[in-house]
Amino acid sequence: GVGKTSLLVQFDQGKFIPGSFSATVGIGFTNKVVTVDNVKVKLQIWDTAGQERFRSVTHAYYRDAHALLLLYDITSKSSFDNIRAWLTEIHEYAQSNVVIMLLGNKADMSSDRAIRRDEGERLAREYSVPFMETSAKTGVNVDLAFTAVAKELKHRAIQHPSEPKFQIHEYIEAQKEKSGCCSYF
Numbered sequence: 023g024v025g026k027t028s029l030l031v032q033f034d035q036g037k038f039i040p041g042s043f044s045a046t047v048g049i050g051f052t053n054k055v056v057t058v059d060n061v062k063v064k065l066q067i068w069d070t071a072g073q074e075r076f077r078s079v080t081h082a083y084y085r086d087a088h089a090l091l092l093l094y095d096i097t098s099k100s101s102f103d104n105i106r107a108w109l110t111e112i113h114e115y116a117q118s119n120v121v122i123m124l125l126g127n128k129a130d131m132s133s134d135r136a137i138r139r140d141e142g143e144r145l146a147r148e149y150s151v152p153f154m155e156t157s158a159k160t161g162v163n164v165d166l167a168f169t170a171v172a173k174e175l176k177h178r179a180i181q182h183p184s185e186p187k188f189q190i191h192e193y194i195e196a197q198k199e200k201s202g203c204c205s206y207f
């Protein structure tokens with residue numbers, strides 16, 4: 023319930039459909055073509071079930087994944103606390119060079135916030151993964167999350183020797199919107 027399906031629908035269709043998804047069973051997938059640096063990148067995005075009882079199904083998909091977006095819900099401490107277990111699982115089942123991105127979703131729900139942004143940032147730093155807060159509801163940083171991954175994968179696939187290496191951390195820091203901003207007076 024952290025918003026995986028909602029995030030994907032926001033990315034794919036540019037809209038938020040509140041409370042209308044039944045829990046994902048097993049795996050669903052969406053194809054989406056994005057253009058990065060004038061190159062078309064086809065993303066096949068697998069939406070996994072979050073619930074424990076579907077875990078044996080989702081394990082099978084880690085091995086083939088080139089990138090993983092790992093979501094918690096900023097209003098749910100337990101979802102944040104589970105991230106370490108997910109990362110352990112990723113290291114066990116996924117390819118060693120998989121691109122990982124940590125996302126704190128539901129950033130629009132600031133009045134119910136249970137996890138501060140800097141806690142997300144600290145965890146991401148500990149595991150050397152890029153991080154941002156997103157909202158499937160308002161769309162904040164949703165395109166960026168997928169586009170940054172697409173850019174990283176494209177750079178890995180087609181690396182021109184003359185081109186500087188793509189720095190996903192720097193790209194995200196430059197592009198991301200700070201949700202719940204404007205309180206720095």
Ligand SMILES: Nc1nc2c(ncn2[C@@H]2O[C@H](COP(=O)(O)OP(=O)(O)OP(=O)(O)O)[C@@H](O)[C@H]2O)c(=O)[nH]1
Binds near residue numbers: 028
């Ligand atoms: N306010 C707010 N609500 C959200 C956001 N993302 C998801 N939700 C709501 O959170 C609930 C769960 O969203 P889902 O997209 O079904 O979550 P999920 O992670 O796909 O759930 P499972 O498939 O069961 O693992 C729904 O009621 C959504 O409308 C968000 O960014 N902001």
